[in-house]
Amino acid sequence: MSVDDIVKLLDAITKLLNVLIWPAVILFILIRFGRDLRDFFSSLGELSLKGAGFEASLKRKQAEAAAALAAAAASRSDGDTNRESAAKEAKIAADVVSEVVTPRAIRRVSRSTVLWVDDRPENNIYARQALEALGVNFVLATSTDEALKRISRQRFDAIISDMGRPPDPRAGYTLLDHLRSTGDHTPFIIYASSRDPEHVAESRRHGAIGCTNNANELFEMVLSTLGRAV
Known part of the structure; x- marks a missing residue:
C-alpha cells in the first residue's frame, strides 16, 4: 500500500465515521485492509457498540482523532514511508490519543x-x-x-x-x-x-x-x- 493510498484511506475513514453506522464501517475496513489497520484500531481499545451512549461517543472521537493524526504523519513524510513505517505512525497516533483524549480533556x-x-x-x-x-x-x-x-x-x-x-x-x-x-x-x-x-x-x-x-x-x-x- 503506497503512502498516497494510506493517506486517502485514512481520510476516507474520518469522513465515513461521521455516519450513524460507523461501527459497521470500521469493521468492514478492518476486514478489507488487513492486519496493519486492525492493530491500529485495536490499540484504541474495544470500540463500543452502545449507540448514542457516552462510551461510544468517546471512542468515536478517539478513533477520528487517531485516524487523522496518522494521515497527518503520512502526508508530511519525505516520500520514503513504507507500509511498516506507516503502521508504526498509526500506532504512535493511537497511543497519543488514548493517553491524552479523556472525557475531561x-x-x-x-x-x-x-x-x-x-x-x-x-x-x-x-x-x-x-x-x-x-x-x-x-x-x-x-x-x-x-x-x-x-x-x-x-x-x-x-x-x-x-x-x-x-x-x-x-x-x-x-x-x-x-x-x-x-x-x-x-x-x-x-x-x-x-x-x-x-x-x-x-x-x-x-x-x-x-x-x-x-x-x-x-x-x-x-x-x-x-x-x-x-
Missing part, C-alpha cells in the same frame, strides 16, 4: 476557537481534523496581515502559525513579536519544519509555547494549551 477543549495561520492551509488538513474531532473550531488566515485583522475582530484561545510566508521567511516571529509588543498574550504555537532544540528555545524566547514539525506533538501541545486556557 474533551470537556475543556470543546468549543475552543484557534486561529491557524499558514499560506498553504491544505498542508494541515489532517492535523486540523484530529482536533476538530474533539470540538475545536478553526479560523484560517493565509498571511500575517489577514491574521492581524482576524485577531482585531475576534478573541482566540490559541494561535498556530507556520514560519515562512512569502516574502517574509520569519513571518511566524513577525506575527508573534507584534502581538507580544501590543500586550496580546494569546498562546502561540509554531508548526513549521523543525523541532530542533535551538529552534524550540528561540521560539520560547519570542514568547511562543514552542515549535514542532510533528503532528502528534502539535496535537498534545494544543490540547494542553487549551486545557489551561479555559
